[in-house]
Amino acid sequence: MTALGILYPGHFAEDDYPRIEQLLGSDIRVELIHTGIDDDAYRLPAPHSTNREERLARSVEGLRLSGAEAVVWASTGGSFTLGWEGAHEQVRALALASGMPASSTSFGFVHALGEVGARRVAVGATYPEDVAALFADFLRAGGVEVTGVHSAGVTAAAQAAAWGEAELLALAREADRAEADAVVLPDTALHTASHVTTLEEKLGKPVLTANQVTVWEALRLTDRRVNAPGLGALFTREPVVQA
Template sequence: MTALGFLYPGHSGEDDYPRIEQLLGSDIRVDLVHTDIGEDAHRVDALREMGSTGRLAAGMEQLRLSGAETVVWACTSGSFVYGWEGAQEQVRALARLAGMPASSTSFAFVHAARELGVRRVAVGATYPQDVAGLFADFLRVGGLEVVAQRSSGIVTAAEVGTWGEEEVLTLARAADAAEAQAVLLPDTALHTVAYLRLLEKALSKPVLTANQVSVWEGLRLADRRVNAPSLGTLFTREPLVQM
């Protein structure tokens, strides 16, 4: 049994995680601990506070007791708002607190794109434009080229959590560009796992979503590869996209 640990802020799209655990169909356990979200606002100051060491530390004891072997801070905006170096320090602090390998959803997107051999990406963000721009900057530092970007301007995770298939598909299609090798949807408050096959069929290219890449990152930290095509191209055994 491989036990993956996740620190997840608040309660919006967290039911994607038991769904992923079911779809993995193997000896993988997904342990989710909720952290205090503080102010629910896609604003840089609020997001930096949400990802502060103190808030992450509060959830770590419960996660350690669960027997988790790796930990991922399952929040994209609460990591990339620190910039590349700041997000690295956040992960290092998390690893020290946890006593286990650690990462965050922001780094998971970069690692997942590299896994697929993807360099040119389109971003469909639920966030306001300024916050979405910070994610694009983060990806560029990670070696990716952001060829298109779409912002939905949503201020709260609570509102994002109400989105269903139609809204998610509309966002992905609006963000896509012909030159993009993959489309990225960076918000762990967004339910996407049930729609991964539909998204990739509609766009005819890999789609990487926040909760999907978070679990993949946990598996990567645990040195596990799981073939689960229902979770998208990322969870097939061989990368399907070449640079």
Template sequence: MTALGFLYPGHSAEDDYPRIEQLLGSDIRVDLVHTDIGEDAHRADALREMGSAERLAAGVEGLRLSGAETVVWACTSGSFVHGWDGAQEQVRNLARVAGMPASSTSFAFVHAARELGVRRVAVGATYPDDVAALFTEFLRAGGLEVTGMRSSGIVTAAEVGTWGEEDVLTLARAADADAAGAEAVLLPDTALHTAAHISLLEKALSKPVLTANQVTVWEGLRLADRRVNAPRLGILFTREPLVQV
């Protein structure tokens, strides 16, 4: 049994995680601890506070008690808002406090894109424009080329959590249409329910679609050096690792 630990802010799309655990269909356990979200606002200052060292540390003890072997800060905006260097410092602190390998959803997107061998990506963000722009800057710092970005201007995670399949598909299609030559579409919000829609999204767009909760769990598996074939979770969960030369 491999136990993966996740720190998830508040309550929006946390039910994606037991769904993903079920779809993995293997000896994988997904342990989720909720962190205090503070002010629910897609605004840079509120997001930096949401991902502060103190808030993350408060959730770590619960993961240690669960027997988790890795920990991922399951929040995209609460990591990339610190910038590339700040997000690295965030996960270094988390690893030190937790005493286990650590990462965040923002880094998971970069690692997943590299895993698939894609460099040119489209972004479909639920966030306001200024916050979405910070995510594209983060991706570029990670070596990806963002060929187009569509933002939805939603201020709260609570509203994002109410979106259904058609809303998600509309956003993904709009992002792809705005981005010439994109090899994959990225949907960066862990408040967005996507686990049940990945196969539909990839079929509709005829390319890989990387979503926040999907890549977060994949990142936990990567940290634990585990691979699980789970086609319903998308191309990311069916690809063999690229051979590094």
């Protein structure tokens, strides 16, 4: 049994995680700890309010008791808005506080894009344009070529959490570019676990979503690879797009 620790801010799309655990169909346990949130608004510098080191440090105690082997901070905006170096500092502090390998969803996207062999990506962000631009900058700092960024202009996480498959597909299609090897949807407030394969079928390429990537990143930290086609190209044994 491998236990994965996920620190999740607020209560938006946390039910994606038991769904993902079910789709993994293996000896994987996903331990979800809520960190709380001051403000769910998508504006700068509001995402920073979710990532206070003392709050994350308090939250990891529950993960230690659960037997988690690695921890991922599941707030994309609470990571990439710090910039590449700031996000690294955050992860280092989390690893020190937890005593286990640590990462964040933002870094998970960079690693996952490498896994599926995607060099050029299109970004479909719920966030306003200024926040979405910071995510694109983060990917570029990780060596990813961003072909375009589509902003849906959503103003709060609760609004994103109310979206269904139709809205997700519209976002992915608006973002997609012919030259993009993959499409990424970075918001952990979106319910995506049940829709990844449909999105990939409609677009004909890998679609990476935040909660899916978060669990994959935790598995990567524990040196586990699980074949779960129900979670899309990222969880199949062979990448859809070859490097």
